[in-house]
Amino acid sequence: MRKYIEYFIPVLISFVTYFSNKYLPDISRFFSFIPLEEKNNFNIIFYFAVFSIFFHIVMDLLVIFWNKIKISISIIIYEKGKTPNIDNIPEINFNSKDLSEVYFNFKIKGNSRILKKIILDLDLPNWASFQANIKCNQKGCYEISIKDVIHREKQNKYVEMESNKSYPIIFNPTDDETNSDKVTVNIKNIFLKHLCEFKSNSFIIKNSKR
Incomplete structure (x- = not known):
């Protein structure tokens, strides 16, 4: 530039x-x-x-x-036991107990004061919901705060870290035979989005009646 x-x-x-x-x-x-x-x-x-x-x-x-002030956030979404690859779109399936889990690999760099203000939006379908303590806003999107990801590093002025986190998901039964949706991750605040070098893959969440 x-x-x-x-x-x-x-x-x-x-x-x-x-x-x-x-x-x-x-x-x-x-x-x-x-x-x-x-x-x-x-x-x-x-x-x-x-x-x-x-x-x-x-x-x-x-x-x-x-x-x-610039920050960099890379998120690789992957399945349990698989190698994280940002070019892949993993398929997350529910088990017989209607439970599933999605894994996030975070690579974060930048000013901690700005990073703590960043919130990620995930728009899950209405037939699925996070089990973890993840806030759901008025639009129905789940929110992951970067502040919670960097909680051990946030006292530092500059953060450079990598972290892996898992988020359990529960299936809310429907009458449909098959439920399948693509889920993307976005930065909520438009202004902060322009300050951030952001990369993320998406994932497909799927459930079939047995």
């Missing part, structure tokens, strides 16, 4: 220098050896250099600031 912005900086600086030159002090008057007809060109070159330095300092400061 930064390299694309840097492509446009010289163009931007050229416009700023050209249109602001007449409002800026005449630096050439301090250099008597500069011919009169070259004074304006000298001022333009001088201020172009000044603005270039200024813009690059601003860019460096923005990068430092961005590195302090």
Whole structure:
């Protein structure tokens, strides 16, 4: 992203220098050896250099600031006994007791103050529900707080961790012969979503009448 912005900086600086030159002090008057007809060109070159330095300092400061607030969350959903692979879409099936379990591999990096504000949304079908202590909001989506995932690390300013968690699911009986739905994971807050480098696979939850 930064390299694309840097492509446009010289163009931007050229416009700023050209249109602001007449409002800026005449630096050439301090250099008597500069011919009169070259004074304006000298001022333009001088201020172009000044603005270039200024813009690059601003860019460096923005990068430092961005590195302090940016976060990265990778979630790999997988089945028990299987190797986590973000390119796979695991199929989670219920057993004879109408119970199942889904496994999450979390890889989290970033500022803990921001991470603690992130909530993940999971929209389970109405015939399935989490057994664990996971909040369900008014829209019917289950919420996993990253604060609970990083609870051992949240006192640190910067978090870099990997954790595996399992979430039991219970089947709510229906009259349908087969129930199958794809479940995705999303970041709830739109603003925080843009601050986060987020990756996750989805999973299929399935139950067939026996």
